[in-house]
Each structure stands twice: as C-alpha cells, then as structure tokens.
Amino acid sequence: MDFINVTPNYQPHVALIALNRPKELNALNLQLMQELKLALQALDNDDTVRAIVLTGNEKAFAAGADIKQMADKTAVDMLKIDQFSTWDQIRKTRKPLIAAVSGFALGGGCELAMTCDMIVASETAMFGQPEIKIGVMPGAGGTQRLTKAIGKARAMEMVLTGKFIDAHEALSFGLINKVVPVEMYLAEALNLATQIAQMSPIAAMLAKEAINRSFETHLDEGLHFERKNFYLTFSSEDQTEGMQAFVEKRKPNYQGK
Ligand code: DAK
Numbered sequence: 001m002d003f004i005n006v007t008p009n010y011q012p013h014v015a016l017i018a019l020n021r022p023k024e025l026n027a028l029n030l031q032l033m034q035e036l037k038l039a040l041q042a043l044d045n046d047d048t049v050r051a052i053v054l055t056g057n058e059k060a061f062a063a064g065a066d067i068k069q070m071a072d073k074t075a076v077d078m079l080k081i082d083q084f085s086t087w088d089q090i091r092k093t094r095k096p097l098i099a100a101v102s103g104f105a106l107g108g109g110c111e112l113a114m115t116c117d118m119i120v121a122s123e124t125a126m127f128g129q130p131e132i133k134i135g136v137m138p139g140a141g142g143t144q145r146l147t148k149a150i151g152k153a154r155a156m157e158m159v160l161t162g163k164f165i166d167a168h169e170a171l172s173f174g175l176i177n178k179v180v181p182v183e184m185y186l187a188e189a190l191n192l193a194t195q196i197a198q199m200s201p202i203a204a205m206l207a208k209e210a211i212n213r214s215f216e217t218h219l220d221e222g223l224h225f226e227r228k229n230f231y232l233t234f235s236s237e238d239q240t241e242g243m244q245a246f247v248e249k250r251k252p253n254y255q256g257k
Contacts, residue, residue, distance in 0.1 A: 025103075040090055044093055095208075121170060130162035
C-alpha cells in the first residue's frame with residue numbers, strides 16, 4: 001500500500017488505517033481510494049478486528065478528492081472510471097468505523113469522514129464542502145449526509161458558499177461526536193473504538209446496519225428491520241454470554257459467535 005498505512009491490531013481488536021499522502025494533504029486520488037477499499041474489505045473479513053479507526057495526520061484528514069487528477073476529466077471519463085463503486089464499497093463496511101479528524105476534512109475528505117459511523121475531531125479540525133469554488137458540487141454524499149446531519153439551512157450555506165466550519169461548530173451542529181485537544185484526538189478515537197470492541201461484534205454489526213437503515217426507509221419498515229436484527233442477536237453465543245454474565249455479576253467475554 002503506497003498511500004495508506006494499515007495496522008490490523010493496533011490495539012486489541014481495534015484496527016488503525018492512516019491516510020498517508022502528507023505533501024498533498026491526503027488528497028484522495030484513485031489509488032488511495034482503491035487501497036482504502038481493499039483495506040476495509042480485508043479488515044471487515046478479519047475476525048480479530050471489531051472496530052476500525054480511520055485517520056489522517058495533524059494537518060489534514062483529507063483535503064478532498066485529488067483536484068489535479070480530476071482537472072482534465074470529461075463526464076465520460078468519470079463514468080468509465082466509476083469511482084462511485086469504490087465509495088459504495090467503503091460505505092458498505094460492516095464493522096464500526098470511526099474517523100479521527102485533525103486539520104482539513106474538505107470535499108471528499110469531509111464526505112469520507114461522514115461515511116464513517118462516528119467522528120472524533122481535534123480542536124484544529126475544519127470541515128467543508130468547497131467543491132462549488134472549483135465549479136462543481138459534492139459527489140460522494142455531501143448534499144445528502146451533511147444535510148441529514150446538520151439540517152438544510154446549514155448544509156445549503158456550506159455547500160453553496162464553500163465556507164468551512166470548525167470543530168466546535170461541527171459539534172454543536174451534530175456533525176461530529178467529540179472535540180478534544182489536538183494531542184488527544186487519535187487516542188480518543190481509539191478509546192471509543194476500544195469501548196465498542198468490548199461489546200459483542202455481532203450485536204455491534206447488526207445495530208450499525210439497523211441505524212444506517214433508518215436513513216433509507218420510513219419508520220414502519222425501519223422498525224421491522226430493527227426487529228429482525230434484534231431477533232438475530234438471539235441466535236448468537238454472545239447473547240447467551242452477555243445475559244449470563246449479567247446474571248452472574250461478571251464482565252462478559254464475547255467471542256463474536
Ligand atoms: N487535490 C490535489 N492537491 C491538493 C488538494 C486537493 N484536493 N488539496 C491540497 N492539495 C495540494 C496542493 O496543491 C499543494 O500541493 P503543491 O502545490 O505543494 O504541489 C499541497 O497539497 C499543499 O496545499 P496548499 O499549499 O494549498 O496548503 P494550504 O495550507 O495553503 O491550503 C487548503 C490548504 C486545504 C485550504 C488548500 O490546499 C485547498 O483549498 N485545497 C483544496 C480543497 C478543496 O477544494 N477540496 C475539494 C476538492 S473536490 C467523487 C467523489 C468525491 C469527489 C469527487 C468525485 N466520485 C465518487 C466520482 C470529491 C471532490 C472534491 O473533494
């Protein structure tokens with residue numbers, strides 16, 4: 001992997017992926033996105049991994065898709081490259097995925113963070129969808145996920161003016177989970193991932209799936225979906241272990257079975 005570093009068990013049951021194109025502020029070129037897709041697929045299939053943290057570096061989570069790589073493309077080129085299938089695959093990651101964001105999370109970088117299930121940010125983080133400034137618009141979920149997260153008025157302002165918001169605004173708008181000092185953002189994201197990794201990975205996967213379903217369906221259907229996943233947890237050994245541990249007043253030891 002040239003543009004990402006992957007450590008499957010960075011902490012027990014927690015994997016870390018770090019985007020690694022520092023000179024280009026982690027601009028998301030095609031190769032990086034391909035590598036990220038493959039890494040997430042591998043971690044999703046790795047039974048030792050229960051949660052994944054995706055990060056960049058202090059200066060940039062990612063400053064967007066690689067503008068230089070896109071600049072001379074036609075619509076037909078974009079259609080043929082079909083980068084959306086890569087993004088779709090990333091979106092389908094079944095394990096909990098936490099973005100640890102410091103510095104710029106712009107355009108595709110902001111969209112990538114929003115594709116994650118939770119976002120922990122440093123005080124220096126800046127979020128934005130500045131595509132309008134280069135004559136295009138968000139293409140990887142920015143108009144949809146941002147609007148659902150922060151509401152129409154704020155999303156319109158960010159997408160139509162390209163203005164950035166800082167980490168505290170992002171927190172108050174409900175875009176992110178936490179803001180911490182810059183020296184703590186990665187540790188805090190890993191800490192959150194470790195908390196999740198102590199739960200049943202089966203229950204976590206099914207719960208994530210059900211929450212995501214709420215964005216795609218109406219309440220009746222969503223509740224029906226939730227119910228099926230709830231029943232499914234009762235077919236796991238982890239359910240027996242979790243409830244038994246409660247009764248026996250001990251800590252559960254989940255096996256992901
Ligand atoms: N692409 C390519 N290179 C970038 C880049 C980007 N998005 N952002 C920064 N760089 C490069 C700069 O060109 C510069 O390289 P050199 O000139 O040194 O070779 C280096 O990173 C350092 O950047 P700066 O010198 O500009 O650093 P500053 O601190 O002065 O400014 C900045 C930081 C983040 C404010 C600035 O770099 C900036 O405005 N960057 C562009 C931000 C942006 O417009 N982002 C949105 C890009 S459009 C799709 C999915 C997603 C997308 C499209 C399609 N499909 C599935 C099809 C997404 C589109 C976008 O994200």
